[in-house]
Amino acid sequence: MAEKILIVEDDKFLSELYQELLTQEGFEVSVADDGEVGLEKMKIGGYDLTLLDIMLPKKDGLTILRELEDEEKKKCGQIVMLTNLGQDQIIKDGFSLGAVGYLIKSALTPDQVLHEARVFLEKGKK
Amino acid sequence: MDTKPSPKDINLKLVAIREAAKAGMTIPIILLVLVLPHLTSFSVPNYPWVLLVSGMASVNAIIFPLLHFRFYKKGKLDRIKKLLSFEIPLDAITISLFLLLFPNMGGPLFVIFGFIIIGASYTYNASLPYLVALIASLYVIIEIFLKIMASGLPSIYEWLDQIMRVSFVVLMAYFSNVLAGSALAEKQERERAQKLTADLEMSGQKIKEQLVELNQRHKFVSLMRRLDQIIMNTLELSEMAQKIVDTVSWELGFAGGIIGVLSEKADTFNFLAISQTPEIKKLLISWDKPFSSLNLPLADPHYNIIEKALAQRRSITTNSLSDIFHGVVSLKEAKDMQKSLGIESCLAYPLSAKGKKIGVLVFLLREPYLNLSVREIEILDAFSDQSGIALENALLLYQTKETHKELQKSYARLKELDQMKDELVSISSHELRTPMTSVKSYLWMALNKANNLTPKLKKYLERAYQSSDRMIKLVEEMLSVSRLDSGRLQLSVKKLDLPKLILSVISELTVRAKEKQIELTFKKPAKAPPMVFADEEKIREVLLNLLDNALKFTSQKGKITVSVRRRGKMVEISIADTGVGIAKEDLPKLFQKFGRLEHSFATMAESGGGTGLGLYIVKRIINLHRGKIWVNSQKGKGSTFTFSLRIAEGRW
Numbered sequence: 001m002a003e004k005i006l007i008v009e010d011d012k013f014l015s016e017l018y019q020e021l022l023t024q025e026g027f028e029v030s031v032a033d034d035g036e037v038g039l040e041k042m043k044i045g046g047y048d049l050t051l052l053d054i055m056l057p058k059k060d061g062l063t064i065l066r067e068l069e070d071e072e073k074k075k076c077g078q079i080v081m082l083t084n085l086g087q088d089q090i091i092k093d094g095f096s097l098g099a100v101g102y103l104i105k106s107a108l109t110p111d112q113v114l115h116e117a118r119v120f121l122e123k124g125k126k
Numbered sequence: 127m128d129t130k131p132s133p134k135d136i137n138l139k140l141v142a143i144r145e146a147a148k149a150g151m152t153i154p155i156i157l158l159v160l161v162l163p164h165l166t167s168f169s170v171p172n173y174p175w176v177l178l179v180s181g182m183a184s185v186n187a188i189i190f191p192l193l194h195f196r197f198y199k200k201g202k203l204d205r206i207k208k209l210l211s212f213e214i215p216l217d218a219i220t221i222s223l224f225l226l227l228f229p230n231m232g233g234p235l236f237v238i239f240g241f242i243i244i245g246a247s248y249t250y251n252a253s254l255p256y257l258v259a260l261i262a263s264l265y266v267i268i269e270i271f272l273k274i275m276a277s278g279l280p281s282i283y284e285w286l287d288q289i290m291r292v293s294f295v296v297l298m299a300y301f302s303n304v305l306a307g308s309a310l311a312e313k314q315e316r317e318r319a320q321k322l323t324a325d326l327e328m329s330g331q332k333i334k335e336q337l338v339e340l341n342q343r344h345k346f347v348s349l350m351r352r353l354d355q356i357i358m359n360t361l362e363l364s365e366m367a368q369k370i371v372d373t374v375s376w377e378l379g380f381a382g383g384i385i386g387v388l389s390e391k392a393d394t395f396n397f398l399a400i401s402q403t404p405e406i407k408k409l410l411i412s413w414d415k416p417f418s419s420l421n422l423p424l425a426d427p428h429y430n431i432i433e434k435a436l437a438q439r440r441s442i443t444t445n446s447l448s449d450i451f452h453g454v455v456s457l458k459e460a461k462d463m464q465k466s467l468g469i470e471s472c473l474a475y476p477l478s479a480k481g482k483k484i485g486v487l488v489f490l491l492r493e494p495y496l497n498l499s500v501r502e503i504e505i506l507d508a509f510s511d512q513s514g515i516a517l518e519n520a521l522l523l524y525q526t527k528e529t530h531k532e533l534q535k536s537y538a539r540l541k542e543l544d545q546m547k548d549e550l551v552s553i554s555s556h557e558l559r560t561p562m563t564s565v566k567s568y569l570w571m572a573l574n575k576a577n578n579l580t581p582k583l584k585k586y587l588e589r590a591y592q593s594s595d596r597m598i599k600l601v602e603e604m605l606s607v608s609r610l611d612s613g614r615l616q617l618s619v620k621k622l623d624l625p626k627l628i629l630s631v632i633s634e635l636t637v638r639a640k641e642k643q644i645e646l647t648f649k650k651p652a653k654a655p656p657m658v659f660a661d662e663e664k665i666r667e668v669l670l671n672l673l674d675n676a677l678k679f680t681s682q683k684g685k686i687t688v689s690v691r692r693r694g695k696m697v698e699i700s701i702a703d704t705g706v707g708i709a710k711e712d713l714p715k716l717f718q719k720f721g722r723l724e725h726s727f728a729t730m731a732e733s734g735g736g737t738g739l740g741l742y743i744v745k746r747i748i749n750l751h752r753g754k755i756w757v758n759s760q761k762g763k764g765s766t767f768t769f770s771l772r773i774a775e776g777r778w
Contacts, residue, residue: 013564017571055556084559088618088663106563106598109570 002028003048003121008038008064009082010056014105018051021110022117035059042068045075049121052099053082054090062090065097073098078124080116145191182220186213239295243302259299263292342501349377349505350512357516363387363524364418367398370513374489375401378509381467381492382406384450385477385513386422387485387521388436395422395432395486397454405467413459422454429453432486435474439483441510442474443495450474450488471495475510479518487513544612551608555601562601566594603739606667607719610746617661617750621774624655624697627662628688631669635677643682646673649689655697658771659778664747665771671740672701672767679765680705695773696753702766708759716757717745744769 005027009015012033019029030047032038035056042050042064054061061081065073073079081094081102091102100123103116190213197205239262243255266288273280280288352373360366367385374383382401389396397420400406410417428434431449435442444450447469448460463469473489487510491498498506569591573584609615628648639646669688676686684704691698708716719742748755748769759765772778 011560011564014560014567017564017567021571084556084563088616106559106566106602110567111570111574 002026004028004030004046004077005117006030006032006038006041006047006050006076008032008035008042008051008056008061009053010034011053017110018113021114025114027117035061035064039064039067042076043072045072047075048077048124049117050076050079051082051103051117052079054094055084062093062097065094065099068098070098078120080120142191142194145194179220179223182216182223186216186220240298243295243298253303255299255302259295262295266292339501342505345377346501346505346508349373349509352377353509353512353516357512357519360516361520361523363517363520364398366516366520368402370487370516371399371401374487374509375403378489378505381469381490383490384488385485385517386432387517388424388483389421390525392483393424395424395436397421398485401490409463409466413455420454431472431474432488435476435486436483439476439478441476441506444472444474445470445494447472447490468492473506475506477510477514477517479514482518484514484518484521548608548612548614551604555605558601559598562594562598566591566598569594600739603743606743607739607746610743610750615750617664619659619661619751619778621657622660622662622665622771623657624690624699624771625650627666628669628690628699631666631673632688634670635673638677639686642677642680642684644677644680645683645685646677647685647687649687651690655690655692657774658697659774660751660771664751668744668747668769669699669701671744672769675740676701676703676705676765676767679703684764692773693770695775696770697773698768698770700766700768702764704764707761707763707765708757709761713757713759717741717755 005022007015007018007022007029009018009031010033015031015033019031022029030041032041035058038052038056038061039059052061052064056064059067065079068076078101079099081091081099082105083090083102084105094102101116101120103113105113108116190209193209194206197203197209239258242258270280270288273284353370356366356369356373360369367387371383371385374380380401382403384397384400386395386397388394398418400410400417422430422432424433424436426437428437430452431442431444446460447464448457450472451460451463467490469490470493471491473491473495475487475489476483477485477487489506569587573579573587573591579587606615625648632646632648635646673686673688680686680703686701686703689700689702691700719739745755748771751771753770753772755767755769757765757767
């Protein structure tokens with residue numbers, strides 16, 4: 001069965017690119033455009049990997065993590081932060097709120113993102 | 127009765143001598159008058175005449191001395207003086223009457239002798255009476271001689287007659303001599319007394335002058351002390367100016383004072399203060415602006431006395447207040463002021479300190495300035511000198527304060543600008559990165575996922591991809607620099623295992639190295655180096671940056687070697703390449719902001735370029751770690767970058 005990935009990302013071009021890339025690789029991809037939609041989808045859950053952007057309209061990524069119950073977080077699989085900034089404090093906060101990793105979008109090429117996604121999915125299986 | 131006779135008026139001792147002498151002379155005369163006619167051949171005079179003469183002589187000899195004594199006792203010196211003026215004519219009359227009474231004494235000739243003798247005593251001639259007495263004696267001797275020649279020896283009475291005559295004259299001469307001597311002494315005494323009095327008066331005058339001088343000096347000293355106090359206790363410029371001009375009106379007693387300073391550019395004279403006397407206060411109410419806001423733009427020619435005093439560096443005087451206010455207030459206002467304050471003249475003194483012109487102090491006088499004494503002018507000179515110094519101090523402080531204020535303002539503005547810059551960089555870097563990530567990612571997709579790319583199109587896309595990558599890096603580095611420069615970058619220092627980190631970074635870059643066929647190796651030391659204090663992420667950034675540079679500037683089949691060694695309390699990490707090297711003249715620019723090297727443009731283009739910020743960031747990070755970074759390089763033979771980090775011993 002195809003693994004499920006949720007992308008919470010407001011930049012439409014990027015989210016579509018990641019969606020296209022991941023779908024091509026056989027994943028089942030769901031997308032949320034802003035923080036509120038993201039939170040709702042995450043509350044429902046059922047994902048193996050969630051790529052969560054930090055800077056989001058309506059509700060930022062860290063707030064989403066704060067509002068989610070631990071049980072709900074478990075239903076989102078591996079939660080990986082997507083950022084544009086290597087800001088230490090935000091990343092630290094993310095880790096303490098249950099994120100398992102982070103990706104700096106601008107530093108990675110699409111296939112590196114793909115590679116990272118696979119690595120995190122593998123980690124989740126263990 | 128303690129009015130003591132003063133030497134100035136009468137020498138009482140001399141008066142006493144004279145009175146005694148007269149008494150001594152008069153008693154024998156009375157005796158002669160009363161007794162002689164019975165003893166000699168003198169014709170017996172009429173008794174009423176005898177009584178008159180002897181009465182006058184008695185008065186002279188007894189009453190006058192008694193009166194003198196009485197007046198002396200009572201201290202009535204002016205009476206004594208009057209008495210003396212009576213005595214002289216009385217003396218003369220007494221003598222004349224006496225001689226006229228006894229024609230046998232020699233007649234008119236002896237009257238003349240008598241007058242000469244008495245007169246001599248009042249002309250202070252002491253030898254004349256003796257001369258006269260000698261002549262009288264000779265006359266008598268010749269007379270006796272002629273008588274003997276004519277009629278033989280005279281009778282015993284005649285001898286007695288002649289002896290009487292001679293002895294009378296000699297006696298008179300003797301007393302006259304005593305009188306003259308005493309009168310002379312009195313005169314000398316009087317003269318001496320007069321001289322003494324004059325001397326005394328003169329020294330009195332001198333003392334008076336000195337007192338005035340002392341008084342003025344005291345005033346001067348207290349004035350200067352007052353100014354000193356002002357200097358010591360006042361820091362603020364306008365307050366100091368006010369105090370100085372108030373001192374002019376209160377302490378110097380002038381109608382008032384005006385003070386002002388030159389502007390910093392010395393092109394305007396700014397009025398600071400005018401004495402706040404009740405009259406001036408009243409007057410200023412009707413003025414439409416405060417006195418301290420007045421100013422005088424300096425120009426040539428000098429219509430205004432203030433300008434003139436400043437230009438000529440000397441005090442200038444005028445009778446018209448409008449000369450002070452020319453070009454500042456209206457002629458009418460100046461004239462009204464002059465009239466209501468009763469100003470007769472104005473003195474404008476230029477103020478300077480350390481040879482620098484500072485301002486002008488104007489004294490407003492209720493009298494013509496020619497009335498001022500030399501001492502007063504000295505006071506004004508000193509006062510204005512001191513005021514100049516006082517004002518300079520205040521002015522310096524004022525300027526310092528102003529500069530400080532300006533600096534504070536500029537600093538605040540700079541801080542604001544700096545913050546704005548940081549915000550701009552921060553926002554723009556974030557905002558830029560999102561679309562740039564899209565651009566870069568889609569270009570990558572085009573290059574890697576699209577089919578049927580012509581070689582030309584592929585080349586174009588590759589260039590676009592590299593450029594977008596460069597742009598993202600530039601934005602990132604700008605953000606780093608902004609954080610470093612504003613001091614917002616915080617290190618999270620921990621104990622760090624360097625070989626582990628180096629290996630991790632190398633593995634990250636292996637693919638790229640292989641692409642360029644460059645041998646990238648870590649020369650592991652035989653003995654593991656100690657741990658160091660470092661922020662892992664930041665040192666990773668440093669290593670990536672240095673290795674990235676090495677890869678950029680090393681040609682195919684080159685070598686890049688990373689090595690680590692301990693040196694004292696530090697561990698040194700070196701990255702050596704066999705690349706193009708760095709020209710000597712470029713070395714100093716290497717670690718500077720935007721210090722991209724002119725001589726490396728060619729290689730830049732080949733290798734995708736750089737931002738010129740990388741090495742600057744690296745150096746700042748290493749410095750934050752209290753380490754050092756340096757480079758050894760030779761053009762064409764490669765470069766070795768080395769940085770040092772502190773061994774993790776004790777506390778960070």
